[in-house]
Amino acid sequence: MNVKRYDDCVRSSQKNQDEIFWYQGTLHHVFDGGWMWVIPFNNHQRSTNPICSVGVNFDSRRFPKTNLSAEKEFQNFLTKFPDIAIQFEDAKPIRNWVSTGRLQYSSSSCRGERFFLLPHAAGFVDALYSFGLVNTCTIIVPLAARIMKAIGSNNYTKEHFADLENLQQKLFDYNDNLVNCSYIAFSDYNLWDAWRRIWILGSSMRQWKAGVQKSLKINAGKAKELSTLDFEKNLDYLTPSFEGLGDRFFSEATAIVEKFQQSQLSANEAAQKIMSAIEVIDFLPPNYLGLADVANKDLDVASEFGSAEQKRFLFLILLRLGMLVSVLEP
Ligand SMILES: Cc1cc2nc3c(=O)[nH]c(=O)nc-3n(C[C@H](O)[C@H](O)[C@H](O)COP(=O)(O)OP(=O)(O)OC[C@H]3O[C@@H](n4cnc5c(N)ncnc54)[C@H](O)[C@@H]3O)c2cc1C
Incomplete structure (x- = not known):
């Protein structure tokens, strides 16, 4: 909860070029070796859900999985990317942190x-x-x-x-x-x-x-x-x-x-x-x-x-x- 609108973090003084604001949709932060999603459910006037879905994907060849807790890993990530960190200054988790291994899989036949x-x-x-x-x-x-x-x-x-x-x-x-x-x-x-x-x-x-x-x-x-x-x-x-x-x-x-x-x-x-x-x-x-x-x-x-x-x-x-x-x- 309390994830800031990214529009407010980076261009409050500028006129928005888009007709749709970033906070109204799924925001992707991309970086060398991965990307992050920020999906707010309080993205329109009649929203009743204050929660935001947040996840980071790392290329595990570049960032092999460590023994760090998911929360610590996320904090380390924010330290590396201060422009992203602004968005989470006031954020607080409302469920347990989750970290997982490789997401890709495929069956040889379906x-x-x-x-x-x-x-x-x-x-x-x-x-x-x-x-x-x-x-x-x-x-x-x-x-x-x-x-x-x-x-x-x-x-x-x-x-x-x-x-x-x-x-x-x-x-x-x-x-x-x-x-x-x-x-x-x-x-x-x-x-x-x-x-x-x-x-x-x-x-x-x-x-x-x-x-x-x-x-x-x-x-x-x-x-x-x-x-x-x-x-x-x-x-x-x-x-x-x-x-x-x-x-x-x-x-x-x-x-x-x-x-x-x-x-x-x-x-x-x-x-x-x-x-x-x-x-x-x-x-x-x-x-x-x-x-x-x-x-x-x-x-x-x-x-x-x-x-x-x-x-x-x-x-x-x-x-x-x-x-x-x-x-x-x-
Ligand atoms: C991180 C992430 C982000 C995603 N983002 C998007 C997105 O932005 N847009 C998009 O379109 N898609 C997205 N997807 C994909 C989307 O979630 C899936 O395509 C969709 O949920 C698949 O629906 P499904 O009903 O086929 O399978 P599932 O949603 O996986 O449903 C299968 C259900 O079957 C149950 N089940 C499994 N085995 C058994 C069993 N033996 N007996 C009884 N029940 C069982 C499971 O518990 C589950 O509830 C994302 C996926 C991930 C992992």
Whole structure:
């Protein structure tokens, strides 16, 4: 409790650039070798919960686990980062401190006779990009369709679930690469600044290509085409991809960051290469989300879209509902 709003700690005298304040969402502090989450539950006017969730993730290769208590470890961490420490000057814990070992795990297979492991049971990489519930929802929709088919035919053969296992592995691999390169890039401001743009690009490209951004202008034919896609059999639409940039765009970007890790590129060289790869994308609107402008550090997707964003989300929800209906109807 009593974790300060970070907005008040660092820029009380400045006008906020964002339409959304940091304390209103999940705040990530990133540092060389790890990151920290600060998730306040008293983040809006009608909040009744004064508690804030706080956690620090260390790369255990850089910061091997010690015998120190979790509380002492946290205090040592704050001593190293006085700019973060300000936020916790008045904070007091309301439950026991918890420290744990390595968080990552994965199963070699997630399907068997009459079972299928959902994403969080099958594997976990890192909470950095909050893929947990998204991945679970991604798998549940086509899994439900397959289970109903299995019930209908009384045939639970695990082969029927092979493509889903394949998709689940792709979701893990994408998250794994994204997180790994993030931890590498945390050590250099410019490289991290470039790499987070790859993440934003990957999160928005599919919607952009699908015309969702132009959802309000979508014509009847296109809407029909979207609603009649065979969501059950064709899993391509759920597979992480950088639509229109080719299969290699993401792997080439990760290779650049890994070259920095292997000392084959300096951090600035790697950052410039990534920015160049973004700059040459010629089919996005000029300065799409400000991603290609290295001087623009305020990549605020919410304020970029304003009220149109709300309409876009509504469309996405409708699209999802359409998917569920198409799956649930026999
Ligand atoms: C530190 C951290 C931060 C995260 N942050 C985010 C985030 O910001 N956004 C996001 O989307 N996701 C996040 N996630 C992931 C998210 O929490 C999971 O994806 C989600 O909780 C998975 O839901 P689930 O129901 O599949 O599994 P769980 O929530 O793990 O539920 C499984 C339940 O089954 C119970 N259980 C296990 N074995 C048995 C048994 N044999 N008998 C009976 N019960 C049993 C368990 O006790 C548990 O209650 C985070 C995860 C972690 C660890």
